[in-house]
Amino acid sequence: MYRFAPSPTGDMHIGNLRAALINYVCSLQDNSGFIVRIEDTDKERNIPGKDAEILEILKEFGISYQMLYYQSKNLKFHQEFAAKLLSEGKAFLCFCDEATLENKKQIAKEQGRAYRYDGTCEHLSADEVFNNPRPGVVRLKIPKDADFSFDDEIKGRVSFESCNFDSFVLLRADKTPTYNFACAIDDMLEGVSCVIRGEDHVSNTPRQNLIRQALGYNSKIKHAHLPIILNAQGQKMSKRENSSSVKWLLNQGYMSEAIANYLLLLGNKTPCEIFTLQEAKEWFSLKSLSKSPAKFDEDKLAQINREHIRQASDARLKQLGFTKPELARFFTQEASLITQIKEKINKIYSPKIIDDEWQANAKIIKNALLELVENKSLPDDFKQLQNILSQKTGLKGKAFFMPLRLLLSNASHGPELSQLYALIKDDLKEILK
Ligand code: GLU
Numbered sequence: 001m002y003r004f005a006p007s008p009t010g011d012m013h014i015g016n017l018r019a020a021l022i023n024y025v026c027s028l029q030d031n032s033g034f035i036v037r038i039e040d041t042d043k044e045r046n047i048p049g050k051d052a053e054i055l056e057i058l059k060e061f062g063i064s065y066q067m068l069y070y071q072s073k074n075l076k077f078h079q080e081f082a083a084k085l086l087s088e089g090k091a092f093l094c095f096c097d098e099a100t101l102e103n104k105k106q107i108a109k110e111q112g113r114a115y116r117y118d119g120t121c122e123h124l125s126a127d128e129v130f131n132n133p134r135p136g137v138v139r140l141k142i143p144k145d146a147d148f149s150f151d152d153e154i155k156g157r158v159s160f161e162s163c164n165f166d167s168f169v170l171l172r173a174d175k176t177p178t179y180n181f182a183c184a185i186d187d188m189l190e191g192v193s194c195v196i197r198g199e200d201h202v203s204n205t206p207r208q209n210l211i212r213q214a215l216g217y218n219s220k221i222k223h224a225h226l227p228i229i230l231n232a233q234g235q236k237m238s239k240r241e242n243s244s245s246v247k248w249l250l251n252q253g254y255m256s257e258a259i260a261n262y263l264l265l266l267g268n269k270t271p272c273e274i275f276t277l278q279e280a281k282e283w284f285s286l287k288s289l290s291k292s293p294a295k296f297d298e299d300k301l302a303q304i305n306r307e308h309i310r311q312a313s314d315a316r317l318k319q320l321g322f323t324k325p326e327l328a329r330f331f332t333q334e335a336s337l338i339t340q341i342k343e344k345i346n347k348i349y350s351p352k353i354i355d356d357e358w359q360a361n362a363k364i365i366k367n368a369l370l371e372l373v374e375n376k377s378l379p380d381d382f383k384q385l386q387n388i389l390s391q392k393t394g395l396k397g398k399a400f401f402m403p404l405r406l407l408l409s410n411a412s413h414g415p416e417l418s419q420l421y422a423l424i425k426d427d428l429k430e431i432l433k
Contacts, residue, residue, distance in 0.1 A: 001034070002024070002026055002032065002033070002194050003035045003187070004036050004058075004063075005036075005038075005183065005197070006020075006039065007039045007045070008051040008054060009050065010047065010050065011053075012247065013237075013239055013244050014229060014244055014246060014263060014296070015228065015229050017259070018266065019196055019197050019226060022226065022286070025280050026286070029281055032194075033066050034063075034064075036069070037069040037070075037071055038051045038068070038069070040072045041071050051070075060250070060256050071182050074182065074186055078176075078185055082177070090141055092122050093124075093132075093137070093139075094120070094136055096120055101117075104118065116165075116166035117167050119167060122139075122167060135173040137169050138170045139169055140211060141167060146165070147209075148160040148206040150205055150209060150223055151222075152223055153194075153196075153286040154287075155202075158202060158205075169181075180208055181211060185211070185212075188215070188219075192221060193221060193222065194222040196224045196225075196286070198228065199225045199227055202225045205225075209221075224289075227267055227292055227294055228293045229296050230293045230296065231295075232295065232297070237296055244296075253337030253338035253339035253342075254302075254305050255308045257308045258304045258307075259301070261274060262301045266296070267290040267292070267294030268289050269288040269290075274304065302337065306332045306336040309332050312325075321338075326423050327345050327424070330420065331344045331415070333415060348410055348431060349430065352407060352410050358402055361395055364395065365389060365404055366432050368392045368393050369428060370429070371392075372385075373429050380422070382417060407431075407432060408420060408431070
């Protein structure tokens with residue numbers, strides 16, 4: 001079972017989408033199933049409506065799932081498991097107040113060492129625990145022989161020094177679970193067998209494994225941590241950068257097929273450059289992913305977008321708002337984004353902007369053209385059209401070509417007119433109106 005576990009705390013980041021896509025493709029390969037879990041336990045950071053937005057994006061990308069979970073619905077399990085760990089002596093209550101902990105963190109900082117919880121409450125007497133007036137947090141007891149290493153499907157063996165880990169918090173004083181506790185339990189309850197997520201979670205994996213071990217869960221969960229995505233300057237792509245937001249990319253005019261293609265291509269060795277999700281299912285392997293960070297290149301995405309527009313079916317292009325699919329494909333020679341291409345097409349059908357210099361001749365050519373339209377005698381071939389018009393109007397050279405171009409394309413330079421003519425011939429009446 002694979003899963004995608006987004007937090008509804010902001011716009012979906014391309015790193016999240018990449019994780020969703022890869023989990024989904026892997027689940028299609030081994031048929032083990034795919035679930036989505038909205039990790040909504042951080043009430044302060046949740047943004048209303050972001051869950052629906054994430055689900056909408058998954059739909060748009062053709063990612064379907066067997067089950068949809070909301071982490072907050074598992075709260076009673078999180079609390080019950082915390083109680084179980086406490087009763088078995090695998091976790092303990094800690095009553096240290098914020099100010100004391102803050103002070104210890106400060107001292108550690110001044111001494112130039114990383115702060116780790118010092119175990120103050122690990123050995124309290126029963127009396128100290130039961131008569132404590134403060135609400136306690138639940139911390140995990142780290143076994144002496146705890147193993148902090150694991151095998152990563154991309155990185156290979158990942159090991160951490162035990163000094164990096166302390167008795168971390170499982171349940172806060174308000175009885176809500178921390179991310180690691182909720183995530184470890186939910187993956188266990190939901191039967192997840194492979195976790196593929198961003199590299200920023202790599203140090204959470206030993207913690208989550210320790211939690212499940214403490215709970216006596218022995219089924220092996222495989223892990224793969226995806227290298228981070230860098231921007232053009234080589235820095236980690238922050239949530240604030242426009243192009244890191246999936247919604248922004250879609251609004252910008254990138255097709256979901258192209259974004260998916262690009263994200264599966266990123267930092268990967270693939271048998272071809274342009275492919276669909278279904279095609280990727282045939283050959284995708286975590287093993288081909290690079291261990292190093294990948295650089296996000298918007299120009300490359302634009303080029304891939306162009307290819308996907310060219311290859312899209314008429315039905316798909318119509319769904320994207322192109323009433324004339326062939327015109328959309330035609331304009332990929334000039335533009336890569338759906339929005340840019342729509343602008344170019346709309347321009348043809350909009351009132352013509354013609355310089356004074358060409359006004360008079362344009363009027364003559366337009367009338368001649370309209371006459372051909374009325375008589376249903378427009379030739380199929382553009383060369384032939386030029387000959388007929390030139391004869392009819394007595395115009396030639398630039399005085400003929402420029403106004404003709406302006407009438408047909410509403411631009412003084414642009415695509416090959418003979419090709420364009422074939423595509424708009426049947427609309428000339430509308431175009432010249
Ligand atoms: N909610 C976490 C995130 O969005 C999930 C991480 C995970 O996949 O475990 O980063």
